[in-house]
Amino acid sequence: MNLAKTARLLIIVTLLASLGFFATRAAATDTVYYNGTIITMDDDRPLAEAVAVREGRIVAVGNRDIVMASAGKTARRIDLGGHTLLPGFVDSHGHAYAIGLQASTANLLPPPDGAAADIPALQAQLADWMADDPAVMRGIGWVIGFGYDDSQLAEQRHPTRRDLDAVTIDYPVMIIHQSGHFGVANSKALERLGITTASENPDGGIIRREQTSRQPNGVLEEMAFLAPLMQLLSQFDDAMNEHLVIEGTRLAATYGYTTVQEGRAMPAAIAAMRRVAERGALDVDLVAYPDMLAVPDVTPSRTYAKRFRIGGVKLTIDGSPQGKTAYLSEPYFHPPHGQSADYRGYGAIDESTARASVARAFARGWQILCHANGDAAIDQYIDAVRAAQTEYPDVDNRPVLIHGQTLRKDQVEAIDELGIFPSLFPMHTFYWGDWHRDSVLGPVRADNISPTGWLLPRGMMFGSHHDAPVALPDAMRVLSATVTRRSRSGDILGPEHRVPVATALKAMTLWPAWQHFEENEKGSIEPGKLADFVVLSANPMAVPEEQLNTLMVEQTIKEGRIVYQR
Structure with missing residues (x-):
């Protein structure tokens, strides 16, 4: 064979290999996807005409005719x-x-995700739910609602025990704020929980009182709410806990998620996840991060056992910005009722506990996810990670900052240098952007919540999340908010922090796969990776940006098997 023919043959072989020909030939194919736009998230080959799958893994990506x-x-x-x-x-x-x-x-979300636009509508939702008497709640005798938001209620306040007493005084009622950082109990529930005029505020929490008395008004903040919530959840039996695991992962799958996170797992929930996984009832992968202050010891794994694993641990330093409990370095624009003008929120734990917890995670090689919304809380996390890295310089645990909504520019530089992965919350710009601008932070600070635009010039990866059940796990709402940053009123918060659609998609696929140490298995469509796909009604790279939130998930496919079909 002459030199010219050899060169031509080498070119052909190289081309076929790049199109996945030899990967396909090496293993028989059971499924080929074609006749649609295939966005791979692989920078070397961003688009493809066909994908071949065998036994749950991708074996070829490329030209339709060759793959076929x-x-x-x-x-x-x-x-x-x-x-x-x-x-x-x-x-x-x-x-x-x-x-x-x-x-x-009971769905107490405000529009567009629910009907609770005011307190009478909220009361009606609870009454309707009681009338339906869902079997899952019969065993505990409580009325529970989720998702109310004082910032979106017409009354611009939290409901009180008296509002819930108007629904029923015969059953205990607990409703959970959309942020998950507040709850409201009716009089019967306060009685069951032992919260009285003699009860003191716990560390990191506040029992709100009626004016001019110590009588609890039903509204519970942070640890004053979370401890009673854990008390309530402890009444759930194994069947109910397993039901919640199954329903939660299934709902996330309807929005295109093939890997789902439980970002603050408690003991009963962890046990339920294991049981559900062991009997093969998980349709998608589930990675859990136990609350490290509630679960003293964990055994993280990088490998799934029947689609479940413990990924590391979770630490919570502060609260909710929309609830005005996040720990800020500067006062809130308008402090909550009863607080002074210099109110800056507060920590859920003290600084020494935060530092010791982060050091413990590094000492054991655990990945740590840290909830820190306010910039004062973020400072504590940065300082703790810096100290831990100095003490344990060889630990590669990819520490994660969760939310980071009030990240300052100097803090962006610090987390970049320390290798802290920012999992940000641009979806807040839609749900609470107007509230942040007008009440929580003021116009200047509100423009810079979840400041993705400060990350891009530094070449930083980031995740864009939903934090469900804070909102529905709506992937298209996440995508839309990350790209447009448009609020409910139509305002754009921080135009400089808008990112291209391709970047926002990476923040929902390849980059969070890296966050979870799974970049070699997930996050892009490449030979050798799992056949985890989502099928959308249209191409997000081609539709007008203002229409991204209207795209529909047609199918969710886990390892080549359809787990959701619209």
Whole structure:
């Protein structure tokens, strides 16, 4: 063979290999996806005409004719019908177990996700739920609602025990704020929980009182709410806990998530996740991060056992910005009722506990996810990670900052230098952007919540999450908010922090896969990776940006198997 023929043959072989020909030939194909837009999230080959799958893994990506020809006559041909195939979404931060609670309780979300626009509507939702008497709650005798938001209620206040007493005085009622950092109990519930005029505020929490007395008004903040909530959840039996795990992961799958996170797992929930996984009842992968102050010891793993694993630990330093409990370095724009003009929120734990907890995670090689919304809380986390890295310089645990909503520019530089992965919350710009601008932070600070625009010039990866059940795990709402940053009123918060659609998609696929140490298995459509896909109604790279939130998830596919079909 002469030199020219050898060169031509080498070019042909190289081309076929780049199109996935030899990967396909090496293993028989059982399914080929074609006739749609295939967005791979692989910078070397961002688009493809066909994808071949065998036994749950991708074996070829590339030219339609070559992939089809190499697949063989027995392979199933899946016609995408012009729809768009992407990698399955990876949950950068959410709460799968609590999503199950959201799916199983009275829906108190405000529009557009629910009907609770004012307190009478909220009361009606609770009454309707009681009338339906869902079987899942019969065993505990409580009325539970999820998702009310004082910032969106027409009355611009939290409901009180008296508002809930108007629904029923015969049953205990507990409603959970959309942020998950507040709750309201009726009189019967306060009695059951032992919260009285003699009760003192716990560390990191506040029992709100009626004016001119110590009588609890029903509103409970942070640890004053979370401890009673844990007391209530402790009444759930194994069957109910397992039900919440299944319903939470299934709901997330309807929005295109093939990897779901439980970002603050408690012991009963962890046990339920294991039981559900052991009997093969998880449709998608579930990675849990136990609350390290509630679960003293964990055994993280990088490997799933029947689609479940413990990924590391979770630490919570402060509260909610929309609830005005996040720990800020400067006062709130308008402090909550009863607080002074210099009110800056407060920590859920003290600085020494935060530092010791982070050091413990590094000492044991655990990945740590840290909830820190306010910039004062973020300072504590940065300082703790810096100290831990100095003491344990060889630990590679990819520490994560969860939310980071009031990140300052100097803090962006610090987390970049320390290798802290920011899992940000741009979806807040839609749900609470107007509230942040007008009441929580004021116009200047509100423009810079979840400041993705400060990350891009530094070449930083980030995750964009839903934090469900704070909101529904709506991937298209996450995508839309990350790209447009448009609020409910139509305002754009921080135009300089808008990112291209391709970047926002990476923040929902490849980059959170890296966050979870799974970049070699998930996050892009490449030979060798899991066949985790989502099929969208249209191409998000081609539709007008203002229409991104209207895209629909047509299918969610986990390892080649359809787990959700619209």
